[in-house]
Amino acid sequence: MDEAADTVLAVAKEVLDTIDSASNALAPLKAVTGPALLIYKKCKDFKADQKKWRELSERILKHLACVMSLMPNSSQNPHPELRNCALELENRLQQILEHVKQVQSGNTVQRYKNYIIKNDAVEEDTRSFDDALERFKTSLNILTTLEVSQINSILGSMPDLDSLVLAMSDLLREQTNTFRADLESARRDIVSHISGPNIVDSLPYADGVSFRPNRGCWPGTRVKLLKEIANWMSAFDAAKSMEIFWLAGVAGSGKTTIAHSVSKQAELNRQLLTSFFFDRGYVEKSKPNDLVSTITRDLASFDPQIKKALEAILKRKPSLRSASPASQFEHLLLAPSVIHSYPKDKCFVIVIDGLDEGYDEECLDILTRQAPQLPGTFRFFVTSRPQLDIVRAFHPIPVIQKHTMSIRGADNVDDIAVYIRQRLSDIVKRPSGWPGEHLVAQLIERSGGLFQWAVTAIEFLSHRVNKDKALAAILNTRHASAVKMDDLYTTILNACPWDDEDFAAGYQQFMGTVITAKEPLSISAIQRLHKDPNPDAGTIFEYLASLLLGTDSDPEPIQVIHLTLREFLVARFSHVSPLPKFHLNERLHHTIMAQRCLEIINQDLTPDMPYLEFLGHTDSALPVMNREQLPEALYYACHHWSSHLMEGEYLREEMIPALQIFASTRLLYWIELTVAFGVLPEGLSYVIHWLEDKSYYVNFASMML
Structure with missing residues (x-):
């Protein structure tokens, strides 16, 4: 095994040495191979107590060798997107090299101190390298060059990672000029399509x-606050700087x-430019990557002069389409020609909700450094929990006005009282006055100023x-605000018919799907993903209606009523024994969802579908599809199966047949369908990355053999 590992390293080093010494190698490749080889050289003689650094250097060599073997032997200028990804990868490698130098520097005592400090950086360096390499691989579209039969041979015969690396290198060299040509043709069609007037x-x-x-808000509630916000939105001054109204408050x-409500009012007043509601529970809503580009497109739709100015910039610099959000903000929204085209008599309202659920350092920098450079016609309304990073970033900025939600304030308590009284009168078909002023007052007091508690309880x-029994259970919850929502969720869930085996199984099945779904799904799509007509998803959700949104109408996507419910079901009891009956194992349900998605693809993605079998035909125009042209469950399965597989707990034995069928009969159709949606398939990169974890791969290989 050691001899095989040495052979792999030798092959990998030979590949990188060849590229690094070649005069005609693409510049991005030489910029990457240089620091990679230097890292390996410095780490290979590390002592045993620094084994992690040696392992990282070997990992870098192996993975880069596989990637570099795919690059065409050409001295042509690389695509800007490839240059950007290579630059990011080079920066990551330079950072790792700097860490390695610090570990080696100084006398024995200093080196020991550096080791203690920097050894923890190995895992972070490994993650950052993997992330950068993943984006570099995707830009090359490497992993989609494999033929279906050869994918099967690799998955079914490779006993370990080192053998996989060698086989992948050989196979990828052979296949580079075949399937890649079809995908590159599709890529050119896409680029041609988007480089025109659109x-x-x-x-x-x-x-x-x-x-x-x-x-929005219940009628008659939040009146004072909403009026204050409306006045603030209308009191813009184009000659001044933009302003941010930051509404901070605890969960619930x-x-x-x-x-x-603010978004709705701004839209009625024709002031709303963009509304962006972050949601940590869904991957596409939990990242700020597309915030700036979304605002940019909304600006283009808002005013034709702005669109004209943006088009001119993008035609000169098409690489801005894939640039970082900060770069897009700087070169698009803050471009002099674009700023000059902003009307001075219109207010642009941008609503960002739940910033704490999706921000990163770059996002905070945009809001605190770049956004204040916009003219006073822009108004940002931002909500978040008072998270320390956000508080520190926002505090010194003059254009940011902080408004804290006082849950104990008189206005807030009065609003909750209005809501509870009106809702009780609407839902209770009894003699007037139930349940009595004393119990109503207790219910208001028990809310503790949390409006979400009041909504869920009602x-x-x-x-x-x-x-009467339900009200007594609610009033028996504890007062402490930290546990108030948890107690209410427990009361509601304990009232479900857990003695009914069908309900208990259906709860795990369907609520597991709601919790792990990458985007909200309708009841019918959730039912389709689970194939069997029994148990019925709609019936299960009826018992859980007070905890979910969208149960009243099938086309409406199902979502949890609040982020705290997701945290309660997934994380609160993960280390408790025995687990409560309503606990959901998130990783297990990701694994189940991966299998369900593969089964849907294998059954529903057939060659007689429109828009398929266009790759490899030079006379076939690139089709353009939208999600409405596919059944909801199939669209979801095609887009998210690989993500669920990566985030799953383990490889279930019953998933093997689904993977075999997919690899042998559906892979090409899936790639074509993904391309038809205007993106290049990235799912295989996730799968191969998943297989490269030896513990998963060996388990998988042993079951295949």
């Missing part, structure tokens, strides 16, 4: 993050509901037959 529309756009008009205080009451 170039602004080629910018990434975040779907499903906009406000919902029906999720009602920030998101207010954001929906929804629970509305779905119970014995409302």
Whole structure:
């Protein structure tokens, strides 16, 4: 085994040495191979106590060798996207090299101190390298060059990672000029399509993050605050700088509901430019990557003069389509020609809800350093929990006005009282006055100023037959705000029929799907993903209606009522024994979802579908599809199966047949369908990365043999 490992390293080093010494090698490759070889050289003689650094250097060599073997032998200028990805990879390698030098520097005592400090950096360096390499691989579209039969041979015969590396290197060299040609042709068609008059529309756009008009504040509540915000939005001055209205509050205080109302009012006043609602529970709503590009596209739709200025910039610099959000903000939104085209008599309102659920350092830098350079016609309304990073970033910025949600304040308590009284009168068909002023007052007091608690409690009451018993259970919850929502969730879940085996199984099946779904799904799509008509998803969700949104209408996607519910079901009891019956094992349900998605693809993605079998035909125009042309469950399965596989707990034995069928009969169709949606397939990169974890791969290989 050691001899085989040495052979792999020798092959990998030979590949990188050849590229590094070649005069005609592409510049991005030489920039990457140089630091990689230097890292390996410095780490190979490390002592045993620094084994992790040696392992990282060997990992870098192996993985880069596989990637570099795919590059064409050409001295042509590389595509800007490839240059950007190579630059990122080079920066990561330079950082790792700097860490290695620090570990080696100084006398024995200093080196020991550096080891203690920097050894913890190995794991972070490994992750950053993997991330950068993944983007570099995707830009090359490496992993889609494999033929189906050869994928099967690799998956079924490789006993370990080192053998996999060698086989992959040989195979990828052979296949580079075959299937790649078809995909590159498709890529050219896409680029040609987006380089015309619709170039602004080629910018990434975040779907499903906009406000919902029906999720605003209850009539008669938040009146004073909403009026203050409306006056602030209208009091813009083009001659001054933009302003940010930051509404900070604890979880459950009602920030998101207010954001929906602000968005709705701004839209009615023709002021709303963009509404962006972050949601940590869904991967596409939990990252700020597309925030700036979404705002840019909305600006282009808002005013034709702005669109004209943006088009001119993108035609000169098409690489901005895939640039970082900060670069897009700087070169698009803050470009002099674009700023000059902003109308001075219109207010642009941008609503960002739940910033704490999706921010990163770059996002905070954009809001605190770049956004203040916009003219005073821009108004940003931002909500978040008072997270320390956000508080520190926002505090010194003059254009940011902080408003804290005081859950104990008189206005907030009065609003909750209005809501509870009106909702009780609407849902209770009894003699007037139930349940009595004393119990109503207790219910208001028990909310502790958390509007979300009041909403969830009333929804629970509305779905119970014995409302006296339900009210007594609610009033028996604890007072401490930290556990108040947890106690309410426990009360509601304990009222479900857990003695019914069908309900218990259906709860795990369908709520597991809701919790792990990468985007919200309708009831019918959830049912389809699980194939069997029994148990019925709609029936299960009826018991859980007070905890979910969208149960009243099938086309409406199902979502948890609040982020705290997801945290409660997944994380709160993960280390408790025995686990409560309503606990959900997130990784297990990712594994189940991966299998369900593969089964849907294998069954529903057939060659007689439109838009397929266009690769390899030079006379075939590139089709353009949208999600409405596919059944919801199939669209979801094609887009997210690999993500679920990566995040799963383990490889289930019953998943092997589904993977075999997919690899042998559906892989090409899946690639074609993905390309038809305007993106290049990245799922295989996730799968191969997953297989490269030896513990997974050996387990998988042993079951295949």
